[in-house]
Amino acid sequence: MRSILIAPSILAADFSRLADEVHRVEDAGADWIHCDIMDGHFVDNISFGSGIVTTVHKLTTLPLDIHLMIQHPDHYLPRFIDAGANSITVHVEPESKHDVAKTLEQIRGGGCRAGLTLNPATPFAQLEPYLAQLDLLLIMTCTQVLVANHFAQIKWKKCAVLAIGRRKTIPHWISKWTAELIQRRHGCRLKTEPISS
Numbered sequence: 307m308r309s310i311l312i313a314p315s316i317l318a319a320d321f322s323r324l325a326d327e328v329h330r331v332e333d334a335g336a337d338w339i340h341c342d343i344m345d346g347h348f349v350d351n352i353s354f355g356s357g358i359v360t361t362v363h364k365l366t367t368l369p370l371d372i373h374l375m376i377q378h379p380d381h382y383l384p385r386f387i388d389a390g391a392n393s394i395t396v397h398v399e400p401e402s403k404h405d406v407a408k409t410l411e412q413i414r415g416g417g418c419r420a421g422l423t424l425n426p427a428t429p430f431a432q433l434e435p436y437l438a439q440l441d442l443l444l445i446m447t448c449t450q451v452l453v454a455n456h457f458a459q460i461k462w463k464k465c466a467v468l469a470i471g472r473r474k475t476i477p478h479w480i481s482k483w484t485a486e487l488i489q490r491r492h493g494c495r496l497k498t499e500p501i502s503s
Contacts, residue, residue: 313338313371316362317353324358328365338371338393343386345376348402356385363390371395373423373444380404380412387416395421395444398432410439 314336319327328339341359346352363370369392376382379396386394394413398406406422413420421442422433433443 311337313340315340315342316358317342321358324361325365328362332366332368336368338369339366340371340373343372343374343376347377348397349375356382356389359386359389359391369393371442375423377401377403380409383409383412383416387413387418391416391418393419393421393442395423395442397423397425398436399425399428406436407439410436414439
């Protein structure tokens with residue numbers, strides 16, 4: 307199994323020819339399809355809802371990775387689970403307005419992989435109480451997803467803590483995946499010695 311999975315975001319698709327776009331990324335070797343869901347409240351942008359996820363699910367056999375950048379994600383989870391989600395990632399920040407532990411349980415209960423997302427300014431410590439519940443971790447390099455976004459400098463120390471697995475509670479797959487992703491995409495070679503807090 308490859309240690310890095312490629313998950314193109316459907317947000318970058320031409321929605322007037324969605325089927326062609328989905329098949330195009332399939333042919334290019336995508337492993338998952340990533341769906342960025344924004345509600346105009348948690349972030350100042352609106353993307354699409356569970357209806358588009360249902361459509362994409364009908365177009366592909368690839369797993370659907372749903373990123374909920376929304377308030378009250380616990381309320382909307384059943385819609386995305388029913389739409390065909392394979393993994394769902396929610397935000398840990400209090401502005402997302404949900405009980406994080408209960409939401410992660412709800413995602414798992416719906417048969418999906420459960421993930422958390424950290425915004426660039428969010429300290430890693432905010433994530434630590436939930437590590438044992440996670441299948442996925444998404445570290446944002448911007449506060450909202452826009453097709454024209456440029457890569458922003460983030461707190462590399464946060465990524466490095468994950469990448470070297472300094473904290474024993476971090477699953478090995480997270481540390482290995484994060485290190486390789488950072489190094490391949492951004493040319494950042496991570497040291498393997500512990501980093502002080």
